[in-house]
Amino acid sequence: MIQRERIRVIFLHGAESYGLREVARLTNTSARKLRREVAAGYRDGAKVRGAWRLTWRQAACFALECWTLAEIHEALGSDAAAVLPPLLALRTVTVRLPEFLVRALETVATKNRTTLDAFLHYELMDFAGTWAEQMESIHSGFRQAYMFPGKE
Numbered sequence: 001m002i003q004r005e006r007i008r009v010i011f012l013h014g015a016e017s018y019g020l021r022e023v024a025r026l027t028n029t030s031a032r033k034l035r036r037e038v039a040a041g042y043r044d045g046a047k048v049r050g051a052w053r054l055t056w057r058q059a060a061c062f063a064l065e066c067w068t069l070a071e072i073h074e075a076l077g078s079d080a081a082a083v084l085p086p087l088l089a090l091r092t093v094t095v096r097l098p099e100f101l102v103r104a105l106e107t108v109a110t111k112n113r114t115t116l117d118a119f120l121h122y123e124l125m126d127f128a129g130t131w132a133e134q135m136e137s138i139h140s141g142f143r144q145a146y147m148f149p150g151k152e
Helices: 002-010 022-025 031-039 054-066 070-081 099-111 116-138 141-148
Strands: 017-019 046-048 053-056
Touching: 002 022, 002 054, 002 070, 017 022, 017 054, 022 031, 022 053, 022 054, 031 053, 053 054, 054 070, 070 116, 099 116, 116 141
Parallel strands: none
Antiparallel strands: 017 053, 046 053
16 A cells, blocks of 8 residues: 555544554554554553554654654645644745755754654644643634644
8 A cells, every 4th residue: 555545534534433453554664663652651552452553643653753734734635624633734835044044954854764854843843832721812723733643
């Protein structure tokens, strides 16, 4: 199954819960690694009849760590608007920064084996969290986008 199909299965055809192996298969992750992380409490999951289960939200959170929001939008295409909060729509912006900051951002993104866009998204999530309460009163849906796929 290709990445696009895996993303579409999780976000368009989500199940109430998933077995750990299924989440590993859908995200192209080692089941052993995922099992270790859930058992150690690094990831949420619950044992049901001796087997680890993850809710759709837990699987979607993991998927958002495996793929960038741009990859998810690309895979979902026009369906993205139906399943993602409106404020998770992607928008291109242009900024002017000093060269040293650009080089630092590019270097760290490369070190982390990610894109500059994905790295900035990750870094700016902390910023968004500190302003979430104030932003919600100005921009309805801010908290929903910030918390996705969790509940408010």
